[in-house]
Amino acid sequence: MNGASHLLSYLANYFPVLVFIGVAFAFGAGTLVISHFLQPKLPDPEKLSAYECGSEPFSDARMPFPVRYYIIAMLFVIFDIEILFLYPWAIAFDKIGVIGMVEMLIFIALFVVGYVYAWKKGALEWD
Amino acid sequence: MATLSFFYFGSVIVLCALLVVIFRNPVYSVISLLVMFFHIAGLFVTLHAEFLAAVQLIVYAGAILVLYLFVVMILNLQQDDSYQRQVKWGLGLGLLALAEVIAIISKAALPDEPAQSKTAAAAAGEAATVVGNTEMVGKALYTTYLFPFEVASLILLVAMIGAIIMAKKGIMEPGPLRESK
Numbered sequence: 001m002n003g004a005s006h007l008l009s010y011l012a013n014y015f016p017v018l019v020f021i022g023v024a025f026a027f028g029a030g031t032l033v034i035s036h037f038l039q040p041k042l043p044d045p046e047k048l049s050a051y052e053c054g055s056e057p058f059s060d061a062r063m064p065f066p067v068r069y070y071i072i073a074m075l076f077v078i079f080d081i082e083i084l085f086l087y088p089w090a091i092a093f094d095k096i097g098v099i100g101m102v103e104m105l106i107f108i109a110l111f112v113v114g115y116v117y118a119w120k121k122g123a124l125e126w127d
Numbered sequence: 128m129a130t131l132s133f134f135y136f137g138s139v140i141v142l143c144a145l146l147v148v149i150f151r152n153p154v155y156s157v158i159s160l161l162v163m164f165f166h167i168a169g170l171f172v173t174l175h176a177e178f179l180a181a182v183q184l185i186v187y188a189g190a191i192l193v194l195y196l197f198v199v200m201i202l203n204l205q206q207d208d209s210y211q212r213q214v215k216w217g218l219g220l221g222l223l224a225l226a227e228v229i230a231i232i233s234k235a236a237l238p239d240e241p242a243q244s245k246t247a248a249a250a251a252g253e254a255a256t257v258v259g260n261t262e263m264v265g266k267a268l269y270t271t272y273l274f275p276f277e278v279a280s281l282i283l284l285v286a287m288i289g290a291i292i293m294a295k296k297g298i299m300e301p302g303p304l305r306e307s308k
Contacts, residue, residue: 008128014172065200067294073197074290077190078283084185085268085276088178092265100269107280114287123291 071123082111129173136170139163153199157192164188178261 050056089096089104096103118124143163150156164187171180268276 010175011128011132011173064202065197067201070194070197070201071291071294073190073193074294075287077186077194078287078290080186080190081283082280084182085279087181088261088265088268090265091259091261092269095262095266096269099273103269103273103276106277110277110280110284114284117288118291121291121295123295 068126075118075123078114079111082107132173133170136166136173139166140170154196157195157199160195161188161192164192176260178264181261 085107086104089100093100140163143159143166146159147156147163150159164183168180168183168188171177171183
C-alpha cells in the first residue's frame with residue numbers, strides 16, 4: 001500500500017462529513033433559490049412596510065453591548081477547553097487506569113472551584 | 128491527492144487570512160476568520176491530526192471566534208473607523224515572522240527524495256490508524272505529561288477568576304465599557 005492510496009482511503013472516512021457539508025450548503029442555497037422562483041411577487045406598500053417584517057429599527061445595530069455578554073463568552077471558552085481535555089481522556093480511559101481517573105477528578109474539582117466562585121460572585125446573574 | 132488537498136486548504140487559508148485584513152467591516156473580518164479556522168481544521172485532518180482538527184473546530188471556530196465577535200461588538204467599531212495606522216509595526220512583526228518561518232524550514236530535516244517521504248508518511252499514517260491519534264494524545268497527556276496537565280487546569284482557573292474580577296469591575300464602577308441601559 002503506497003502513501004497516496006493510503007491517504008485516499010483515510011480521507012474516504014471523511015466522505016460523510018463532506019456529504020453533510022454539501023447537503024447543508026445545498027439546503028441553504030436551495031431554499032433561497034427555490035423560494036425566489038416560486039414566490040408570488042405582489043408588492044404592496046403595506047406588505048413592504050416594517051410592520052409586516054418586524055418592528056421599526058430604533059438605532060444602529062452597531063451599538064456597544066453590555067459587558068455581561070463578555071463574561072458569559074469568557075466562561076464558555078474556559079469550560080469549552082475543559083470539555084476538550086475530556087475527549088482524549090475518554091478515548092484512552094482503559095489505558096491510563098486509576099491514575100487517569102484521579103487526575104481527571106482533580107482537574108474537574110479545580111473547575112468546580114472556579115464555577116462556585118463565578119456563581120457566588122454573581123457572574124451568572126443578569127442583573 | 129495529498130498535494131491537491133494541501134493546496135486547496137492552503138490557498139483558502141491564505142485567501143481568508145488576507146480578507147481578514149482587507150475587509151473594512153470588522154464583522155466581515157471575523158466571518159472570514161471563521162472560514163479560515165474551518166480550513167485549518169481540514170488541513171489537520173489531511174495530516175492525520177484528528178484531535179487537533181477537533182480542537183480547531185471546538186475551541187477556535189466555536190469559542191475564540193465568539194470572543195472576537197464580542198470584542199468587535201463591545202468596542203463599537205464602525206465600518207469607516209480607521210485602525211490601520213500601525214503599518215510600521217505590522218511590517219516589522221511580519222518580517223520577523225517570515226524570518227522565523229524561513230529559519231524553521233531551512234533547519235527542518237526534509238527528506239531528499241519524495242518517494243522516501245511518502246513511505247515515511249504512509250508508515251506514520253498506518254501507525255496512527257492502528258492506535259488512533261486522539262488515543263495517543265490521551266495516553267501521552269495523562270501519563271507522561273501528567274503534571275503540565277494539572278498546571279493547565281490551574282492556569283484556566285486563574286483565567287476564569289481574572290476574567291470575572293475584571294468584568295465585574297466594569298459592572299460595579301460604570302466605566303466607558305458600560306454605556307447601554
